[in-house]
Structures are given as C-alpha cells and as structure tokens.
C-alpha cells in the first residue's frame with residue numbers, strides 16, 4: 001500500500017449502500033473527492049451475483065482506473081482474479097488467508113479484517129498488506145459486526161505491530177475521525193458516511209480535513 005502525507009480514505013460500497021442514488025454516481029463523486037482506495041463489498045438480500053455482479057464490478061474497476069485508485073474486491077477471490085482487481089479483502093470467516101495470498105500472488109494487495117491482537121498476528125503471518133480493525137464505533141452497515149472496540153482496540157494492535165498498516169473501520173464520520181487518526185492509524189474505511197451523503201465528494205473532503213499529520217506530534 002502507498003502511504004503519502006494525504007490522509008488515506010478507504011471507501012467501501014456495494015449496490016445496496018447508496019439508497020436511491022446510483023452506486024456508480026456515488027463512486028464517481030467519491031473518486032473525484034479524492035478517496036485513496038475503493039473496495040467493492042456486495043452484500044445483502046439483493047446483492048448482485050453472477051454476470052450482473054461481474055458487469056457492475058467491471059464498471060467500478062473502470063471508474064477507479066480513470067482516477068488511478070486501486071480497486072479491491074471483498075471476499076470474492078475468484079471474481080478478483082478473473083477481472084484482474086488490484087487486491088482482495090477478506091474477513092475471519094472467509095477462505096484461509098495464506099491460500100488467498102497464494103492465489104492472488106505477491107503483487108496484489110491483501111487486506112484482512114481483524115478484531116484482536118491475536119487475529120492481527122495471524123494476518124501478519126499470512127502476508128496481509130494491511131488489516132482492517134473494527135468496529136471502532138457501532139455500525140449498522142455490517143449485520144454480524146462485533147461490539148465496538150473503540151480507539152483502545154486500535155491502540156492494542158498498533159502497540160503489538162507498529163509496522164502493520166491499520167485501517168480503522170466502523171461508524172467513522174467526519175465528526176469522530178480525528179479521534180481515530182490520533183490512535184496512529186494509516187487510514188479510515190467508511191461505508192455509510194460517504195455512501196449515504198448527499199455529496200460524496202464533499203464528505204470525502206471533510207474526512208480529509210479531519211486529519212493533519214501534525215495532530216499526532
């Protein structure tokens with residue numbers, strides 16, 4: 001993963017997260033606002049599957065390509081390999097992380113969701129490029145989310161693995177992001193605060209403005 005002085009905003013979205021707005025419109029707004037990574041996370045009762053999913057994924061991938069933003073697929077390693085995504089993000093219940101790393105190869109990005117120092121240790125040994133640590137705050141975007149770990153959860157992983165890039169997730173908004181940044185994370189991952197915003201570009205800018213590297217000194 002690339003880390004610059006710019007705050008890393010990792011936008012996650014599926015076709016069910018954007019209400020009555022078209023998901024590609026929201027994605028394009030978020031890209032123009034300056035997101036650093038995009039993850040397609042297609043979940044829920046009406047989640048696209050098969051050919052429709054592949055078509056939608058291809059459209060998201062093309063848009064990300066226009067803005068030079070890495071395109072990451074949640075869970076679906078086969079789809080990611082088939083369409084040549086930049087990476088895959090998996091959870092604890094998904095395929096074995098070392099097997100996913102072997103399938104993807106070393107050049108692609110592998111992200112793993114963790115909820116404890118123990119899970120972070122396993123992610124490191126499986127070759128994760130980053131971990132998603134959450135939920136920091138309560139969230140309504142993940143049905144089986146664990147209890148909020150707060151900033152303390154992030155700090156415990158950062159203390160144990162200072163070199164491991166941590167992307168915080170769960171209930172992050174422009175109003176609480178500063179607290180999350182101050183725990184030393186490399187980035188913040190967001191679904192609803194961007195996907196549900198009236199103006200996704202403006203919301204991305206708000207998230208960026210919530211952080212100055214100098215805040216940590």
Ligand code: 3NM
Pocket residue numbers: 012113114132133134135136138139140141142145146169170171172189190191192193
């Ligand atoms: N994973 P929002 S929380 C996809 O804790 C996801 O691993 C989580 O969405 C974890 O920004 C979460 O709308 C949902 O709260 C994040």
